[in-house]
Amino acid sequence: MHLFLDHDVHENESVLFTGEEAHYLAHVLRRRPGDEFTVVTPAGQQAVIRLTVVSRTAVEGQVVALGEAPPLPAAHVALYAGLLKQKGFELLLQKTTEVGAAEIYPLLTEHTVVRPRPARLPAQVERWNKIAEAAGRQCQSPTVPVVHMPREFAEALRHWQAQDTPGLIFELTLRDEPAANLRRVLGERGKTDRLAVFIGPEGGFSPEELQTGLDAGLLPASLGSRILRAETAAVVAVALCLYELSHNPR
Structure with a gap:
C-alpha cells in the first residue's frame, strides 16, 4: 500500500499523518504501532515507514528504509x-x-x-x-x-x-x-x-x-x-x- 507525501524525507526522520491519511491508516487499514508500509516522495523515492503512534486523529511513524520507487512509465x-x-x-x-x-x-x-x-x-x-x-x-x-x-x-x-x-x-x-x-x-x-x-x-x-x-x-x-x-x-x-x-x- 502506498501513500504519497508532499515533501521529501530522510532515514530515521519522523513523519506525521493527520486528516484523511490518518483516518485511512488507523480506521480503514487498521494499522497498529510496529506495522510498516511504504510512501512515495516527490523526488520519486520509496520510504518504508514503521508506525510508532496511532491515535484517533493522528498517526506517527519513522522512516526505517529509503530507496528508489518503481520506475516511471516509459511514456x-x-x-x-x-x-x-x-x-x-x-x-x-x-x-x-x-x-x-x-x-x-x-x-x-x-x-x-x-x-x-x-x-x-x-x-x-x-x-x-x-x-x-x-x-x-x-x-x-x-x-x-x-x-x-x-x-x-x-x-x-x-x-x-x-x-x-x-x-x-x-x-x-x-x-x-x-x-x-x-x-x-x-x-x-x-x-x-x-x-x-x-x-x-x-x-x-x-x-x-x-x-x-x-x-x-x-x-x-x-x-x-x-x-x-x-x-x-x-x-x-x-x-x-x-x-x-x-x-x-x-
Missing part, C-alpha cells in the same frame, strides 16, 4: 476526456489512473450531459484528485495523474496545441476508416514518448467537434467495431497507447 499519455455523469466519470478516473494516465483534462463538449456549477468546481476537482490518488495508492503506482479543471473543447484544443505533442481523437464514426486503425496511426506518427488522447462523453463528439479537432491537427483513431461505453473507451485507449509507445518504439 506520457495525457487524457482529454469528455465529462460524464458522476459515477461514470469517477470510474474513468480510477481505471485510467490504474493503467497509467499521466494527466486528465475533463472536457465540456456539445454532448456533455451534466455541467458542474462554477461555484462547485474547485471542490469537485479536489474530489476528483482524491479519487485518482486513492486509485494510485491501491495499485501501488509511483505516480498519480493530476486531474485538471474542466475546460471547453475549443480551449482544450488550444491547450493541447501549445504542448507541441502528437494527439489522437477517438470517435466511433471512424471505426470503418482504415486510416484510423490505432496501430497504424501510432506506427506512422514518428518517434515520441508523449501523446494526447481525446475521448468524447456519452454520445461521443459532435460532427463539428470531430472536424474541428482534425483541423487542429489531431489524428483520427478508432478502437474497432465494438460500441464501448465512454469510460471503457478511455481506459482501453490509454492502455493501448501506453503499450504501443512503451513496447514498440519507432
